[in-house]
Amino acid sequence: MATSYLNSNADGPRTLVDKVYVQLRAAIMDGDIEPGAKISEPELAKNFGVSRSSLREAIAKLESSNLVERQANVGARVVTLSNESLLEIYQVRESLEGLAARLAAENMTDAEIEHLHSLLNLQSKCGKSISRAEYKSVDFDFHYCIVLGSHNERLIRMLSRDLFELVHFYRKKFSGSGPRPDQALIEHTEIVAAIARRDGEMAEVMMRHHIRAAREHAKKSFTSEHHTIPGSLDK
Amino acid sequence: MATSYLNSNADGPRTLVDKVYVQLRAAIMDGDIEPGAKISEPELAKNFGVSRSSLREAIAKLESSNLVERQANVGARVVTLSNESLLEIYQVRESLEGLAARLAAENMTDAEIEHLHSLLNLQSKCGKSISRAEYKSVDFDFHYCIVLGSHNERLIRMLSRDLFELVHFYRKKFSGSGPRPDQALIEHTEIVAAIARRDGEMAEVMMRHHIRAAREHAKKSFTSEHHTIPGSLDK
DNA sequence: TGCGACGGTATTGTCGACAATCTGCCCAAA
DNA sequence: TTTGGGCAGATTGTCGACAATACCGTCGCA
Known part of the structure; x- marks a missing residue:
């Protein structure tokens, strides 16, 4: 599952x-x-x-x-993973997943929204008694569910084929700059609420904010991290 | 050139x-x-x-x-070109090129902005004494120039590799639903102005508006067009 | 001593052939 | 007549070999 x-x-x-x-x-x-x-x-x-x-x-x-x-x-x-290209990906994700959230609010079926709620429940229940890898999996399913809910095939393909695998790649590599589970849960809850009440504008705003926060979080952890990337020294 | x-x-x-x-x-x-x-x-x-x-x-x-x-x-x-998938592409383009316009306003060099101005001049000068294919080429260069100006490699690659070729494909196929040269020129001018004064927010708004207008234009020409797509009947 | 041409080796690009799978047609049985 | 199975042809998947190019160490010369 x-x-x-x-x-x-x-x-x-x-x-x-x-x-x-x-x-x-x-x-x-x-x-x-x-x-x-x-x-x-x-x-x-x-x-x-x-x-x-x-x-x-x-x-x-x-x-x-x-x-x-x-x-x-x-x-x-x-591919080599640079801090800069990760930030670029966040920018694109902010734009694209914002769109996905808006469309999801407009197009998701009730059953899909129900599933989204269950994912949210799962995330809140397991709380901290969960490994980092598991958390990332739950977090990812949440985002992916919303993307699917957009019902825009082109958008789904671009995000899953061209972006999400890279995102996974980065997460495995930079297991530092850990997630912000508490804050993320709050933001996820707000996004679901907006989608459930079919408020596309708000869903987009919240999603963009959510991703921008993650971007800033990553950015901050870079500057405090001595500017070096593991594995970036070998030619 | x-x-x-x-x-x-x-x-x-x-x-x-x-x-x-x-x-x-x-x-x-x-x-x-x-x-x-x-x-x-x-x-x-x-x-x-x-x-x-x-x-x-x-x-x-x-x-x-x-x-x-x-x-x-x-x-x-x-690939088969359906009206629905064209509208999907417009949605994604609105989001992505909006982002590109904002980043272009922030990151374009003065030389790049100068080039953008020259493209705009070209478009306004040739006016109506120009074939449809030529017009589309000029229009395309304009959009592409802004995308490049974002200086976001990921964004550039996604737009050019995954989207623009499809856009070209559609334009060659649906040569109906022709462009709106006059209105488009006005909108292009506004976008360039926003970029030139480094107003990213406004550039994004204008670009999104510009593409949404094109989307509505296409949508309208679909409904008036008897719901059939040329070449969609062969299995 | 340093620079540039040269040659050997390894890697990539391209090809044609064989194996596995699908498509369409024919025929037989209900 | 219709449905199902099976055979034949064609198409795709996979393979190993040959040709072209790039990499690298060596040698010769300024």
Whole structure:
């Protein structure tokens, strides 16, 4: 019931390339492959036990998910995570998820709103007796639920395909700059209330505020953090 | 000097796949391949004179540009353009380009603002003595210039890679619901003024208004248009 | 000693062939 | 006549090999 969104493929990867894609993505997100590290096609193909063609196609998918960058005749590298690009992502999220919240208030079905309430309950109940990873999962499901509630396919695809995987990536990497569980719960509650009363304007305002607060929180933890990023020194 | 944005590759395609990608994209946008049409790998590979592998990689890129959709073991089809999805795109653009305008007001260099002015001049001078295609090109350069002026790499990539090609596609297809040149020029002028005086809030408001107006214009022309889309009848 | 050309090695780009899956048609049974 | 299964053709998925390019250490020369 948790786990949520990473399985956009209905029932398991249907093709070899998909399997490799999922595994490679996990390897990147878990840090088994360092950010900025080169991706060697022959080596990885052997590791996964597939041909280079399949691996190349998987890499292409990773590239379209913004997790790796390719250069012609040179190769692919895992993206490097800079503080600046994280702040950029927050800016885009503020705009896009604000839109999602407004549309969700207008378009969500009653059943969807009910589900949103249950997610909120879950979040408030487990309180602090929960690991950081679990908290992040709950928090993520909440945001994702609202995005789905927008009923705007284009918006859903842009957020889930192009942004959320990067967000996950960052969260795994910067496990510092921890969440603000208490404040976040309050803000989530306000957002749900606005959606439930079909107040799109307010839902958008609250969501934007919520994300901007998270951005400022991250920003602050950067400046106090000596300006260095773990893993940013290797060429 | 126009032509503008479609050449994100610095100096021509460096690889075969890129060449095929560019040609295929052009073929789709020019309507040489109908929306919703199936893409046969063996046939197209022969037409382009390349192997299926290269063609497949090009198709994967098209898919990440949202111009084709693939299904495992079935094949790829050119996306179908529905009125609803066009309206969805307008919604996302309103949010994202609004953000771009605000950031542009904050971050554009004086030289960039100067360039923006020159684009505006160009648009106002040629007036009506200009073909529709040329007008669209000028209009597009204007929007793209502001997006670049945001100096937010993530935003730039999302707009240009994931949205603008679709926008072009729609414009080529629905050449009806023509532009509103006079009104658009007024709105563009206001946006530039706001940016030039570094008024981010106002720039965002104006840009959102501008795009919402275009959306309403398109919506209106749909309802008056008998509810049919050209080329939507073939399975 | 430092700089630039050269060559070997490894990696990426491209290709054609084989295997797995789907599509459409035909035929048989109810 | 209709429905279901199965066969044949075509299309997609996967693979390994060859060609082109980039990387790196060496050598020669100023």
